Amino acid sequence: MSVNADQIAYWNALAGATWAQLQDRLDRQLAPLGDAALVALAAAPGESIIDVGCGCGASTLDLAQAVSPGGHVLGIDVSAPMLAVARARLEGLATATILQADAQSHDFTPAAADGVYSRFGVMFFDDPQAAFANLRRALKPGGRLAFVCWRPLSQNAWMAAPLAAACAALGETPPAGDPDAPGPFAFADPQRVRTILAGAGFVDVAVDAHDTPINGGDLDDAVAMAFRVGPLGALVREQPHKAEPARAAVRAALAAFETPAGVLTPAAVWIVSARG
DSSP states (O other): OOTTHHHHHHHTTHHHHHHHHTHHHHHHHHHHHHHHHHHHHOOOTTOEEEEETOTTSHHHHHHHHHHTTTOEEEEEESOHHHHHHHHHHHTTOTTEEEEESOTTTOOOOSOOEEEEEEESOSSOOSSHHHHHHHHHHHEEEEEEEEEEEEOOGGGOHHHHHHHHHHHHHHTOOOOOOOTTSSSTTTTOSHHHHHHHHHHTTOEEEEEEEEEEEEEOOSHHHHHHHHTTSHHHHHHHHHOGGGHHHHHHHHHHHHHTTEETTEEEEEEEEEEEEEEO
16 A cells, blocks of 8 residues: 555545535635744745645645745645645646645655645644655755644534534444544644654744634534534544434534624644744
8 A cells, every 4th residue: 555545545535525615614714723824934935835735725825925926835735626626726826836746755856945834734644754754855954844733622622512412412422533643633742743843853843832713604504514524524424324313413512602703613723833
């Protein structure tokens, strides 16, 4: 089996298609979190940046604006459905290029990047230390790394609350996976992140907590999203018959976060920065 084969298959099947279909709503939710990592990276005009796990291209577009004039952004991802959206969004933009490839193994020579950035795109590597070592080699000496990743599920009510409500309604225990396995919460442990980056050759590693509510839209939108993405979305994709029996409970759980501005649920992330 090739490197990251399971994740490549996953993001080229229903998961990638779902994220491509929902990109407007997901961008609205994730933008405030990605923006915090953009501040940490501090991309400047004329710089060369690699956007790892660029998905549907929102972060690549933000970076392209930051490095203009004279700079360039390479958006790299394994998901063909998501990259199709990214290419359409970035069509005609000379400061950005989209590449379907695996950042763990792609040859980035020559080592010319000023920075590496990611918005929730670096938690899915089979061998994260090897992946970050490869990304460090893509940087100029002293180049910068900044990314945002999830803290534990229990601290992220926008995913935890609907999952817990659904499992309670179904009389099930929430699934417990391997905390170090590739997936959204693979970097929930800050010491693991520090160890991986140090082992990959990065220095000046900082792992800072960042908390902010994210907007899931109105209650109907928030419920629909809960059944499409995140841990509950993964559960019902594999077992779709469980969705309807859990819907009322999920709606009640998310209604607790309803405000005049929409459903605002707590999100908890790490903003990680380092130098190569």
